[in-house]
Amino acid sequence: MHDRSAHAAQPGVPTSFLRKHVFSLDHKVIGKQYYALALVAAVVGMVLSWLMRIHLGWGSFAIPGLHLLSSTGAPGDVMTPEYYLQLMTMHGTIMVFFVLTTAPFAAFGNFFLPIQTGAEDMPFPHFNMMSFWVTFVAFVVMVAAFFVPDGPTLGGWTQYAPLSAVGAVGGPGQGLGVVLWAASIGIFCIGQLLGSLNFITTTLDMRCKGMSLMRLPLSAWGWFITSIMGLTAFAVLMPACILLILDHVAGTSFFVPSNLVINGQILPHSGGSTLLWQHLFWFFGHPEVYIAIVPGMGIVSHILITNMRRPMLSHRVLIYSMGALAVLSYMVYGHHMFVSGMNPVSAIAFSFPTLVITIPSTIVVLIWLGSLYGSKLRINSASLFALGFISMFISGGVSGFFLAQPSLDIMLHATYFVVGHFHLVMGVAAMFGIFAGTYFWFPKMTGRMMNETLGKAHFILSFIGAYCVFMPFHYLGMAGNVRRYQAFTDDYLIPLIPVHKFITVSAILTGLAQLIFVYNLIYSRFQGPRAPNDNPWEGTSLEWSTATPPPHNNFGDQMPVVYHDPYQYSVEGASADYILQTSPEKLTNPQEEK
């Protein structure tokens, strides 16, 4: 017998402005709040990257107004080397945490997971609301670092010890900047844990009648698998941040070794292990990159199936592969530490599962490609960005094979080869997944359609632009171009500066092309043509069987009953080329999962 706690926990329809739009318990509003936060963070992160790229191409260029952001970091509007590193750190941190973890998982997942499972809401709506506002506070704390006297931390988003732990003596931003960074990330962890709690319990306990786990759409599986990773990975990052803060404010020596001399002064700490930070961070850090990409895999699979009008070659294998990625992600983290000074035998221990993890990744890609082959894919903005996701994932993923070999990684570690790899496979691919999800679900969220012409223009410019920006990174890396350098003065780097200039111009143009998307998003929200019906894409999953936008309790008076697997498209003998999951139509020739 089921517990009515889900019903008893459901609030009535809110009436006040604050309850409806600010401190809302409705998962749909929370999802939109996360989306807005991710959008703002993406703009901030992108602008930071522009500042970095301009400095890399034209080192002595005075960027107008930069002194307003930091008078000490940019005297006369020319960036100091330290300020470059500070901008780089904040770019990475904001993008990885507040865009790539937030948008595909928290934004779309919060909006659509309860609907796709057939639930009225998440089971713990107060925790859900808290998760967003805690994440928001984390973002404010992170951005606040720009406004403290020394500026934000300059240690990279990875914050390696001992630089991150020694305090202000380590350079500008290494005092309060690091504390704010660690506090922000610690707060972010709490928000993610609360969110993951809701996602897991929704998937396991809140499914409607007839909705077995295998009948969940692939996007729901992506969010479910990601939430399990999020729960376990962020629970490790939080203690690491606590220990880092203590090294700063309490004089402990978790990470600072003995006899460290900086700027002529010997530090009072002793005995700390710098490698300990790397182990703690990367144990979180590698699952984190899968947290960034697995929701996109689910979303893209869902979108492609709807537009191909047929299911994937194997629904079950796709789910198992995403699960395998999640499990293996905990075993590979040492591949970020091949040259860290850890025992070289460990390198073999981490290299082997890193190569093994390419197997489920390849299976996923081959299932996509094999399913696309011979299909009549409907071309629209959503399906184009879904194809772009696959392209970026393959391009970025292939360079991972090389980095997985410790012998090659000795040469490639800390070069632009790595930067190109993760930007393509995680950054751009996940962004394309976010765009695909936006174009696809915009009609359901708002009741209006986005402009298709603008969407296609956005796709073409972004696709070409992203390759122009990130493909040359691999060449730069192989040529020996070290990452996290603010200027290239060595004689083997000077010939590469024209490549950097090309990349900078491409980056700025590609970034400007995103204005097309922002305009399309905002304009269509208010003035876009109304969606022709509740199911403009003729989809089968539960979100397409409810009103547009969905009512407060998602399904109105009658909760859905599910009769079919999620992707009954083009079934012989059926009344239409798609069968809603809630349709009681009996299929004589089903493509049911067994």
Added chain:
Amino acid sequence: MATTVPEPPKIDLEPLPSDGSGKGGWGNLVPAGGELRRVKPSSPPPASTGIWVGLAAITMTFAAFTSALIVRQGASPDWQHFPLPPILYLDSLVIIASSLTLEIARRQIARFMVAEKTRAAAPARWLSITLCLGLLFVAGQTFAWLQLRSAGFGLASNISYSFFYVLTVAHATHLLGGLGGLVRVLGKLNHSVLRRSTLEATSLYWHFMGALWLYLLLLLWMKL
């Protein structure tokens, strides 16, 4: 509030099924042409799953602290061994006792459910005793911290003390959450409806805090 008229506290028994969410896919799957597959009629209440999810996260957090301790101890010879403040052993008895009193409270409530007992005061009293024991535990921890600090062994005095404070403070922080849960259960028992899933989730969390303390005591005793 059930104080003047002896009546069992209102406990939300397994309610009748409705068409709401939470049917959990455990209902009979409608056949697509095959035969009906019979499975469990409903899903567990969300609080029951949610508490295990929460405990998994807390376990990972303390696993991270444990691995940090082990790695850090092996990294440098500056580890200073010290005897644990004796009050911690007394505290351990206190937290074990609190788990026992919580179990007594749960059994009292179960007897109300089947109307074996009619006095409402007993389960509330045992829950209050549990709460008091929890507060006593936190007081004991605080005494241990103050005792060490007054002897000159603060957070940064040595890495072994750093880990001692970090682990015990982290545990006490989570225990305060458990105390909040107990207060909530008491409030619902006395003033409104207490769901079985709420009571069981809170109890599980409390017992986990006890088990976690015993694990930490063993770890600290072995390593410090």
